[in-house]
Amino acid sequence: MNSFPIIRIVTKILIPYILLFAMYVQFHGDFGPGGGFQAGVIFAAALILYGLVYGLPSLQKVAPPRIIEKLIALGLLLYAGTGIACMMMGGNFLDYDVLTHNFLTDVPAAIDFLPPGEHPRHFLPQGQHLGIFLVELGVGITVTAVMTMIFYAFAGREQVA
Amino acid sequence: MLNMNLIVIPILLLLAATAVTVARIRNLWAAVMFTGIYSFLGASWMLILDAPDVAFTEAAVGAGISTILMLATLSLTPKKRHRDGHLQSDDFEEKPLKHSPFWPLLVVTITGCALVYGTYDMPAFGDPNAPIQVYPDPSFVAKSQPDMHGLPNVVTAVLASYRGYDTLGETAVIFTAGIAVLLILRKNTPEDDRRANEQEAVS
Numbered sequence: 001m002n003s004f005p006i007i008r009i010v011t012k013i014l015i016p017y018i019l020l021f022a023m024y025v026q027f028h029g030d031f032g033p034g035g036g037f038q039a040g041v042i043f044a045a046a047l048i049l050y051g052l053v054y055g056l057p058s059l060q061k062v063a064p065p066r067i068i069e070k071l072i073a074l075g076l077l078l079y080a081g082t083g084i085a086c087m088m089m090g091g092n093f094l095d096y097d098v099l100t101h102n103f104l105t106d107v108p109a110a111i112d113f114l115p116p117g118e119h120p121r122h123f124l125p126q127g128q129h130l131g132i133f134l135v136e137l138g139v140g141i142t143v144t145a146v147m148t149m150i151f152y153a154f155a156g157r158e159q160v161a
Numbered sequence: 162m163l164n165m166n167l168i169v170i171p172i173l174l175l176l177a178a179t180a181v182t183v184a185r186i187r188n189l190w191a192a193v194m195f196t197g198i199y200s201f202l203g204a205s206w207m208l209i210l211d212a213p214d215v216a217f218t219e220a221a222v223g224a225g226i227s228t229i230l231m232l233a234t235l236s237l238t239p240k241k242r243h244r245d246g247h248l249q250s251d252d253f254e255e256k257p258l259k260h261s262p263f264w265p266l267l268v269v270t271i272t273g274c275a276l277v278y279g280t281y282d283m284p285a286f287g288d289p290n291a292p293i294q295v296y297p298d299p300s301f302v303a304k305s306q307p308d309m310h311g312l313p314n315v316v317t318a319v320l321a322s323y324r325g326y327d328t329l330g331e332t333a334v335i336f337t338a339g340i341a342v343l344l345i346l347r348k349n350t351p352e353d354d355r356r357a358n359e360q361e362a363v364s
Binding site for chain 2: 025029030031032033034035037038041042044045048052069072073075076079080083093094096126127128129131132135136138139142143145146147149150151152153154155156157158
């Protein structure tokens, strides 16, 4: 599609917003509609759009197949790893409540910013928030990687004679 | 309600018209584009039913990725040629039917009637006493607020936390399916082939 300037420019304008929307669906999925799968396919759709308009080599520069194929496994590992982490911290598999974690409880600099009389505590997000965030991220990574790799598999072939 | 019908009825009519068009049209490129249109209409319909996450999926997968994959398949398929090697036509035409369409039409009609008959057993749309509203437990929605420390999206809470095992399984299914498709479709580069041969020779 190198010879269609309108398509190229419109694509260039749209892609950042599609990626941003994918990020929103991913990271805001526990507050609004969406989640890992939806975010993953929207993100992959943006990558595929880029590949369609600017050609496969350009997309391979942005998302090298060697890395993307490893992300397929990484996402699933992140999901299962969250479960294992819960077990390590004394809960059941995927029991996110044990992920609740305090930090910086005794740093003087942090105390300075607190309203007077308030006990200094800093939280990582509550266990459930953190757990859902991590597993949804895992789903999103796997889905993006699978969709992109399937596109590569189709687009990299030559016509049957 | 009347205002809603002004949107609902055209979308449903367009869905039906698109479905019939996909079945009838002989040009395969056009048929693929019509399936994309069908998916977009489906996404709009899901949005009306208050299921925006399903609408996202339908728009991105149904209209976007699967349309592109089907177009890619078409572009990989060889075009029909005459014996002397000239292209018969520039377009992809579906093969003409060799049998009468009567029996397939009969099967589809009977199946459709059976499905419509089945809907008579279903509760009315939005019925508060429908099983989906009273089972597993209506307090689930209320319970998820304290359980999730105030995460408002119950769907995400159910999918990622209460039913975390299921979603892990689903992710494993996506993983497995992706690997399987890649194993079948991926073509090695000549470089890969050479390296594999060398390794075989060494061992």
